[in-house]
Amino acid sequence: RLFRDAxxxxxxxxxxxxxxxxxxxEMIKERK
Known part of the structure; x- marks a missing residue:
C-alpha cells in the first residue's frame, strides 16, 4: 500500500x- 501511495x-x-x-x-503571454 505504501509503495502505491508513493x-x-x-x-x-x-x-x-x-x-x-x-x-x-499563460501569465507570460498576458504580460506581453
Whole structure:
C-alpha cells in the first residue's frame, strides 16, 4: 500500500509541476 501511495504522490506532484508551467506560460503571454 505504501509503495502505491508513493507512486500516486509522484504522479500528483508531476501534474502539479505541469500545471505550474502552463500557468507560468499563460501569465507570460498576458504580460506581453
Amino acid at each position: 507512486k500516486l504522490t509522484q504522479i500528483f506532484e508531476g501534474t502539479n509541476q505541469i500545471q505550474r508551467l502552463i500557468i507560468a506560460r
